Amino acid sequence: MxxxxxxxSEEEINRLVSKLQSLLPETRQRGAGRASAxxxxxxxxxxxxxxxxxxxxxxxxxxxxxxxxDSSSAEAEMVRSLLRS
Amino acid sequence: MQVPNSFKLALLKQMLLGFQLSAVSSNSMxxxxxxxxxxxxxxxxxxxxxxxTRWTRGLVASLSKNRNNEDLLRGILGKKYERLSLPCCxxxxxxxxxxxxxxxxxxxxxxxxxxxxxxxxxxSSTLARRLVKKRIQVLKKxxxxxxxxxxxxxxxxxxxxxxxxxxxxxxxxxxLKISKASNLNK
Numbered sequence: 001m002x003x004x005x006x007x008x009s010e011e012e013i014n015r016l017v018s019k020l021q022s023l024l025p026e027t028r029q030r031g032a033g034r035a036s037a038x039x040x041x042x043x044x045x046x047x048x049x050x051x052x053x054x055x056x057x058x059x060x061x062x063x064x065x066x067x068x069x070d071s072s073s074a075e076a077e078m079v080r081s082l083l084r085s
Numbered sequence: 086m087q088v089p090n091s092f093k094l095a096l097l098k099q100m101l102l103g104f105q106l107s108a109v110s111s112n113s114m115x116x117x118x119x120x121x122x123x124x125x126x127x128x129x130x131x132x133x134x135x136x137x138t139r140w141t142r143g144l145v146a147s148l149s150k151n152r153n154n155e156d157l158l159r160g161i162l163g164k165k166y167e168r169l170s171l172p173c174c175x176x177x178x179x180x181x182x183x184x185x186x187x188x189x190x191x192x193x194x195x196x197x198x199x200x201x202x203x204x205x206x207x208x209s210s211t212l213a214r215r216l217v218k219k220r221i222q223v224l225k226k227x228x229x230x231x232x233x234x235x236x237x238x239x240x241x242x243x244x245x246x247x248x249x250x251x252x253x254x255x256x257x258x259x260x261l262k263i264s265k266a267s268n269l270n271k
Contacts, residue, residue, distance in 0.1 A: 008192050013237060020244050036184075038213060044243060048227045051250040056128060058257040063120040065264045066109045076158035 020044060086244070088252040090133045096256050099130035099161050100268045125154055129161040137168055139238070140246045143230015145169040166259045 021035060024043045035043070093158070103126025104110070109119050128148060132141045145162075148154050149170065159166050225231035228243055 009237070013240075016237070016240055016244065019086055020240065020247075022126055023244065023247060036213070038216045038220060041217060041224060044247070045220065045223050045227055048224075048243075048247055048250065051247065051254055054254045055124065055250070055257065056257070058254065058261060059120050059124045059127065061261055062123050062257065062264070063109075065261065065268060066104070066119060066123070067114075068118075068268065 023047070086248050088134075088248060092249075093192065093252055093256050095134040096127075096130045096252060097260065099133045100126045100256065100260075103127075103129060103157060103161045107157055122157070125157055127253055127257060129158050131249055133162055133165060134252075135245075135249050137165070138242065138245060139234060140229045140242045142169055142171065143228070147229060150182075154206075173178065 017040065020040060024040075024047050027041050104123065106125065107122035108114070109122055109126075114122070125148065128144060128179060132144055135141050145158065145166075147235055148158060162169060224243060225234065225239065228234070228239070231239065231242070
């Protein structure tokens with residue numbers, strides 16, 4: 001087992017963990033050091049759950065509005081708007 | 086971490102395609118049918134934009150379980166559908182990555198033997214380890230295809246999935262905003 005290989009992987013993991021931390025709304029705000037593994041996992045799970053809830057809620061609202069919409073003109077408008085940003 | 090604009094654009098385009106294919110603006114659909122079509126379109130579009138990775142294949146697998154979804158999935162994913170339907174293979178790297186991950190997360194006990202006086206220290210780290218183990222199980226259920234992932238792959242795919250989900254939410258939110266505005270202009 002080459003120790004050099006593990007050291008590179010540890011760097012990768014540290015990078016991954018800090019990317020996750022910067023993504024999560026709560027751990028991002030912390031000034032001090034690194035969250036514990038347990039806390040990181042808890043907040044990751046909470047974050048994914050809240051995103052799934054958002055998708056569900058947005059699907060509800062889109063469903064309500066799509067019922068009355070003419071989709072062909074609205075599509076063009078949306079794509080244009082996104083291209084502008 | 087953010088996705089490139091091209092990702093969001095691809096997501097939006099395929100989602101709108103999905104809406105067209107399932108005729109969401111027709112009057113014949115119930116609220117729930119429409120909502121499900123919207124959600125399915127959004128998920129398939131997200132998969133299309135991301136391409137083939139373990140969680141997207143996992144998501145296609147779970148969406149495909151419902152036979153009614155197949156037409157819309159094929160319509161949105163097009164040529165990508167076959168490739169995304171391939172079963173996930175287990176990585177041979179799993180045992181090593183799990184060990185390395187645990188070491189980095191500070192979970193491996195360095196002492197092989199614990200004396201009586203070490204008792205308190207041992208129990209708190211044991212509890213920490215158990216809690217982490219429990220939460221990893223929760224994460225595996227939240228991540229599409231997560232059951233077959235471990236260690237580094239699990240976390241890496243989690244990050245990838247979370248970033249993509251956030252993009253999906255952003256696109257849907259923007260679409261809703263524009264739809265409301267365009268509705269008012271009629």
